[in-house]
Amino acid sequence: MRKQGLVFLIVVIAIVFLVNSVVTDRWLERRLERFGSRLNGAKVELDRVDFSPFGLSLSWERLQVADPDDTWTNLFETGPCALDLALEPLLKRKFLVEDFDMQDLRFGTQRDTDGRLPKGKEAKSIAESRIVQSVRRNMEAEIERYPLLNLGVLRGQFDMESVWDAAALETPGRIALLEESLAQKYEDWEERMEHLPGEAEIAALQRDIDSIQVERIATPQEARSSFDLLQSVRERAEGYYATVQQISEDFNQQRADLAGLQAEMAGWVEEDYRRLLSIAGLPELSRESIARMLFGERFSRRMEKVLSVMGKVRTYSRKVGKYIPAKELPPRGTGQDIRFVREQDYPGFWIKRMRLTGEASGGTALEGSVLHVVSNQVMIDKPTTLFLEGKRSGGAGLAFSGLIDSRGERPHEQFDLEMRGLSLKGQTLTDFPLLPYTLSEGTATVLGSIDFEGSDFLAEVQFRGSGIDFDTSQRPEMLEDEELYRLSIALVQKINEVQFTALLRQSGEDFKMDLRSNLDDLVLSSLEEVVSEEFRQVQEELESRIEDEIGAPRSEVEALIAERESSLENKIAGTERLIKEQLDRVDQKRREIDARLKAEEEKLRKQVETELERQGEKAGEKARDLIDSLFK
Amino acid sequence: MIFLKLLAKLIKILRSGVDPRHIAGGFMLGMMLGLLSFRTLFAAPLLLALILINVNLAAAVVALLMFRFIAYLADPLIHSLGYRVLVDFSGLHGFWTYIASMRIVPFTRFNNTLVMGGLILSVVLAVPCYWGVKRLIIGYRVRYQKKVENWKLIKALKGTALFRVLAGVDRLGGR
Numbered sequence: 001m002r003k004q005g006l007v008f009l010i011v012v013i014a015i016v017f018l019v020n021s022v023v024t025d026r027w028l029e030r031r032l033e034r035f036g037s038r039l040n041g042a043k044v045e046l047d048r049v050d051f052s053p054f055g056l057s058l059s060w061e062r063l064q065v066a067d068p069d070d071t072w073t074n075l076f077e078t079g080p081c082a083l084d085l086a087l088e089p090l091l092k093r094k095f096l097v098e099d100f101d102m103q104d105l106r107f108g109t110q111r112d113t114d115g116r117l118p119k120g121k122e123a124k125s126i127a128e129s130r131i132v133q134s135v136r137r138n139m140e141a142e143i144e145r146y147p148l149l150n151l152g153v154l155r156g157q158f159d160m161e162s163v164w165d166a167a168a169l170e171t172p173g174r175i176a177l178l179e180e181s182l183a184q185k186y187e188d189w190e191e192r193m194e195h196l197p198g199e200a201e202i203a204a205l206q207r208d209i210d211s212i213q214v215e216r217i218a219t220p221q222e223a224r225s226s227f228d229l230l231q232s233v234r235e236r237a238e239g240y241y242a243t244v245q246q247i248s249e250d251f252n253q254q255r256a257d258l259a260g261l262q263a264e265m266a267g268w269v270e271e272d273y274r275r276l277l278s279i280a281g282l283p284e285l286s287r288e289s290i291a292r293m294l295f296g297e298r299f300s301r302r303m304e305k306v307l308s309v310m311g312k313v314r315t316y317s318r319k320v321g322k323y324i325p326a327k328e329l330p331p332r333g334t335g336q337d338i339r340f341v342r343e344q345d346y347p348g349f350w351i352k353r354m355r356l357t358g359e360a361s362g363g364t365a366l367e368g369s370v371l372h373v374v375s376n377q378v379m380i381d382k383p384t385t386l387f388l389e390g391k392r393s394g395g396a397g398l399a400f401s402g403l404i405d406s407r408g409e410r411p412h413e414q415f416d417l418e419m420r421g422l423s424l425k426g427q428t429l430t431d432f433p434l435l436p437y438t439l440s441e442g443t444a445t446v447l448g449s450i451d452f453e454g455s456d457f458l459a460e461v462q463f464r465g466s467g468i469d470f471d472t473s474q475r476p477e478m479l480e481d482e483e484l485y486r487l488s489i490a491l492v493q494k495i496n497e498v499q500f501t502a503l504l505r506q507s508g509e510d511f512k513m514d515l516r517s518n519l520d521d522l523v524l525s526s527l528e529e530v531v532s533e534e535f536r537q538v539q540e541e542l543e544s545r546i547e548d549e550i551g552a553p554r555s556e557v558e559a560l561i562a563e564r565e566s567s568l569e570n571k572i573a574g575t576e577r578l579i580k581e582q583l584d585r586v587d588q589k590r591r592e593i594d595a596r597l598k599a600e601e602e603k604l605r606k607q608v609e610t611e612l613e614r615q616g617e618k619a620g621e622k623a624r625d626l627i628d629s630l631f632k
Numbered sequence: 633m634i635f636l637k638l639l640a641k642l643i644k645i646l647r648s649g650v651d652p653r654h655i656a657g658g659f660m661l662g663m664m665l666g667l668l669s670f671r672t673l674f675a676a677p678l679l680l681a682l683i684l685i686n687v688n689l690a691a692a693v694v695a696l697l698m699f700r701f702i703a704y705l706a707d708p709l710i711h712s713l714g715y716r717v718l719v720d721f722s723g724l725h726g727f728w729t730y731i732a733s734m735r736i737v738p739f740t741r742f743n744n745t746l747v748m749g750g751l752i753l754s755v756v757l758a759v760p761c762y763w764g765v766k767r768l769i770i771g772y773r774v775r776y777q778k779k780v781e782n783w784k785l786i787k788a789l790k791g792t793a794l795f796r797v798l799a800g801v802d803r804l805g806g807r
Contacts, residue, residue, distance in 0.1 A: 005683040093738035327715050332707045333669070335746025338718045340725065340732040 025049050029060075039316075040075075042066035043115040058086040065537055066115020066208065067108075071304070074111055078358070079104025089346040097351040103356025105366060128332040131455040131506070132311035136304065138511040139504065143300045145274070146283050146292040163280045169546070171268040178261065179560065187563045193568065194249060196575045197240040205582045208233045214592040223597055230593070234586045237579055244576045251572060263555070269550055276542050280537055290524045291515040294430045299502050299515065310452055313413060317377075317406040328538070347376040354387065362423070364390040364398060377407045396421030410454035417448040429498065434488045434523070436476045441469035457506045465498040483530065487550055491526055495519065526538060637709045645690050646772055655691045658682070658753040658768035663761050664754040666699025667710075678725035691765075703750060757771030 029049035036044030048061040059082035089096040114625045212226045236486040239631050283289050332338050339348070354370040368388030374380055383405035390398040402415040424442035429435055451458045470492040479485040500517040645655055649728050661682050682692055703710060718728060731737050741747045772780075780786060 001683055002686055005685075009683050043696070062735060091735040327719070329708065330711065330745075332704060333746070335714065335744040335749075337713055337741075338715075338728075338743045338745065340743055341727040342729050342733040345733045 006508045020053070025051055028058075029185070034228070036065070037117055040065055041068035042071050042117060045115075056087055056090065058083050058085065059402075061510070064109075064111065064115075065417065065531050066111060071115035072111050074107075074109045074115070076105060076107045077109050077441050078102050078106075084181055084190060089350075091347065092348040093348075095349045096236055096346055098353065098529060100354045102352050102354060102356045103358070105356050107358075107360055129311050129314040131452075131457060132307050132314060135504070135506045135511070136307050138506065139300055139303060139307075139513060142511075142513045143292065144278065146289045146296060160538070160545075163276065163542075164545060166279050167272070167541075169272045169276075169549055171265075171272050171546075171550050174268050175265065175380070175550070175557055178265070179553070179557050181558065182258075185254070186568070187565065189254075189564075192247060192250075193571055196244060196571070197579065200574075201236075201240065202578050202582060205233055205579075207238055209218050209582065209585050209589055212589055212593070214589065214596050216592065216595055220538060222368070223593060227590075230586055230590055233557055235582065235584065237582045241576070241579045241583065244572060244579060248576065251568060254566060258565075262296075262558070265554060269554075270552075273450055273542065275547055276546070280538065280542065282538055282542075285524065285527055285535065287520045288519045290527075291517055292521065294432050294435075294517060294519055295500055295502070295515055297431050299461070301403060303504060306450065306459070309589040310450070313404060314411060316419075317411060331370070331481075340369045343379060347379045349372050349373075349375040350380065357531075360390050360398065362392065362396075364392040364396065366513075368400075370422060377405065392421070393497070394421060396423070411452075412454075413452040415448075416451045417446070419444075422446060422466065429468070432489055433478055434484070434526075435470075435495075436478060436488075437470040437472055437492060439468060440471040455506075455508065457504070459502075459504040461500075461502040462501040463498065468496050468498060470495070476531065487526055487530060490521065494522055507518050618623060636690035644778070645688065645694070646769065650688055652766045652769040652773075656762045656767055657685070657686045658691035659695040659765045660758055660762040661687060662695025663699045663757060665752040666696045666701075667703050667754040667757075668747065669700075669703070671741065671761070673736070674742075674751060695702055707746070707796070710749035710753060711745045712749070713752060714745030714747065717752060718743060718745060718748055745776065748790075 007345075009225060011578075012369065018394045026049075028051050029046050032045055032049065033046055043064070045064045046060045046062070047068075050059050052055075059080065061080055062077065064077045065075045066075045082101070082102040083097045086096040086098065088381045138549070209231060212229060217223050217226060244370055277283070281509075283293055328336050341347075351373040352371070354367065356368045356370065358366045360366050366388055367390075368386065370384070370386040372380060372384050374382075374384065377383055383403055385404075386402045388398075388400040398419045400415070400417050403413065405412040422444040424439045424444050426438055442465050444463060447460075447462045449458075449460050472489060472492060475485065479488050498517060498519060500515070502516075503512065503514040505512045649697075658802060661678055665678050681687075682689065717724065728743065732743060744753070763802070
């Protein structure tokens with residue numbers, strides 16, 4: 001036993017206790033901030049964290065969670081919060097909180113500093129749930145199909161050249177690449193054609209067949225050796241034939257692929273055309289497209305945010321629920337944690353009840369609770385639920401409820417939102433260029449629900465705005481054109497109520513997005529009155545320009561395909577014909593030998609019969625002589 | 633500088649009259665700490681042993697640095713070993729689950745692949761390491777100590793003031 005060691009140990013323990021009282025809070029604050037920031041993808045900041053290791057309590061004065069998409073704004077922030085950790089689970093390295101009060105919760109507050117994470121410390125991108133990615137992709141594609149209306153077209157100020165330059169057609173480049181790849185492919189085919197039996201091989205077959213002179217076959221041995229030679233020629237010819245057949249089959253397969261490529265080429269042109277229309281701001285004029293033009297952009301922007309949150313919820317809830325993870329290669333020095341969970345034990349992390357109070361935008365007082373924020377729902381057999389209610393003077397209010405259930409094979413998340421008496425004053429109704437005015441009057445009710453179960457996603461939104469009045473006191477710059485302005489004013493005068501419904505559904509590969517509003521027909525008929533002719537002219541010019549640009553290279557590729565294919569096809573067919581001819585000649589020769597053998601056989605039989613007859617007569621005479629001599 | 637320091641410590645340890653068992657013990661504990669890292673509760677008893685038992689601290693420091701470096705290089709292998717023991721041997725899952733629900737034990741972070749791999753490796757190497765180092769020291773002192781001290785390089789090194797200062801560090805480490 002080392003005495004100095006004992007003294008050293010006591011000193012160290014004393015220092016640890018002293019340092020603990022000074023440093024632990026800051027250390028813990030940094031750890032929590034780092035963990036939260038990594039999870040959030042932007043800064044999470046805590047002020048005045050106080051941890052009492054003896055009292056097992058944790059509190060802070062303020063929590064700010066920056067919005068990763070707008071780092072100068074907080075997703076939310078809280079005022080003072082306090083929680084008590086239970087001792088028994090803590091001894092097992094598990095964090096259990098019975099009650100957690102989160103006060104002064106506020107959303108969308110401005111930040112004093114940028115909430116972006118420093119370079120190199122950005123959050124590791126987590127693999128988003130595949131179904132969320134798929135919904136997002138489909139929704140974006142759907143929205144892109146319907147560009148916003150370009151008022152320039154209506155005013156006759158459409159600048160074709162700038163649209164043309166901005167579009168940068170992709171098809172010519174793609175065609176050039178295709179041409180290169182085709183040239184290479186045909187080179188490969190030419191090489192492969194060398195494996196076809198050549199003239200020399202076929203001539204050798206012919207020689208061997210000709211060397212058999214049937215009329216000279218005189219003995220059975222000669223006939224046998226001719227048959228053997230014929231058999232060998234047949235085997236060779238059949239081998240060549242199989243090679244040609246194989247090459248021919250592969251070639252036909254390639255031709256089918258090429259036919260697909262030609263169809264794809266048409267798709268490229270269509271893509272370019274759609275992009276040009278989108279840049280030009282020339283939407284298709286239909287009821288469906290008008291609904292998307294009116295509310296599609298806004299709806300998709302909001303859904304994007306919702307999907308991003310849903311993706312995170314789904315990914316994390318699956319990740320924490322996993323018992324034995326797949327083997328990873330973690331960064332050096334970190335290793336991989338494998339969780340061993342006993343069903344009757346505490347989960348690693350569990351806040352049983354979280355009470356929330358705060359304020360939403362417009363001074364709406366919020367109150368609510370979140371139950372069972374837990375790292376493993378299966379262990380407690382309870383889902384995470386949340387409920388938030390907001391009230392404001394004048395009857396306005398909101399209610400938000402949610403359920404996150406990761407217990408089963410099919411995870412289930414469900415959220416419902418109801419907002420009533422929402423003031424629309426000062427807001428714009430849509431991004432549609434003919435309705436750019438802010439509203440001077442109007443209230444709205446919004447009902448929204450999202451149901452995400454397994455890989456089935458369903459979102460529904462109903463918006464109802466009533467008492468709507470547009471502030472048209474100032475004429476917007478974009479409506480300088482007198483005719484457009486009149487059209488726009490006529491439109492707003494007809495609108496005093498808006499009913500909009502949106503549905504987004506994905507089930508497996510089936511995707512559906514349906515947007516409707518009571519304004520669709522109204523806007524469509526107004527537009528059709530004034531713009532259909534201008535639209536048609538611009539569309540025709542775009543089509544003709546595309547044809548000028550793409551026609552020549554496309555014809556070149558088509559000619560290349562036709563020319564090379566026909567040359568290769570002729571080669572294959574020619575070789576096949578020659579081999580078949582030799583096979584036919586082999587059969588013919590065989591028949592000739594058979595005939596010759598038959599004739600020889602016939603001849604022999606006759607000779608034998610004649611001989612037998614002759615021998616028979618002789619034997620008869622002898623027998624008669626013998627009998628006569630016996631009876632004499 | 634670090635290399636010189638290590639060399640000085642090594643020479644000092646080898647030629648001093650310290651009991652080879654103390655050197656081997658220190659080296660073994662240092663090796664275990666090096667392979668385990670300090671982020672597990674397993675390190676606490678090892679540190680306590682280092683502080684309280686009469687083992688050579690300089691040998692422990694040398695071994696600690698050496699095996700920390702080795703552990704860094706062999707990180708993927710140690711991780712694989714840990715993963716194999718924790719995950720692939722499914723017969724042990726019940727045992728791991730049982731001890732994971734005990735008090736204090738989870739703080740050892742035994743369920744981390746690197747900790748488990750390091751623990752197994754250090755336990756397996758402990759006895760051969762102790763025995764090997766002890767034999768090595770005894771063998772060195774009997775056969776090679778005089779020859780090595782007569783090497784020109786060693787004489788030159790020992791002549792430098794820096795070396796004398798660095799070698800003196802060991803005095804802080806007890807025996």
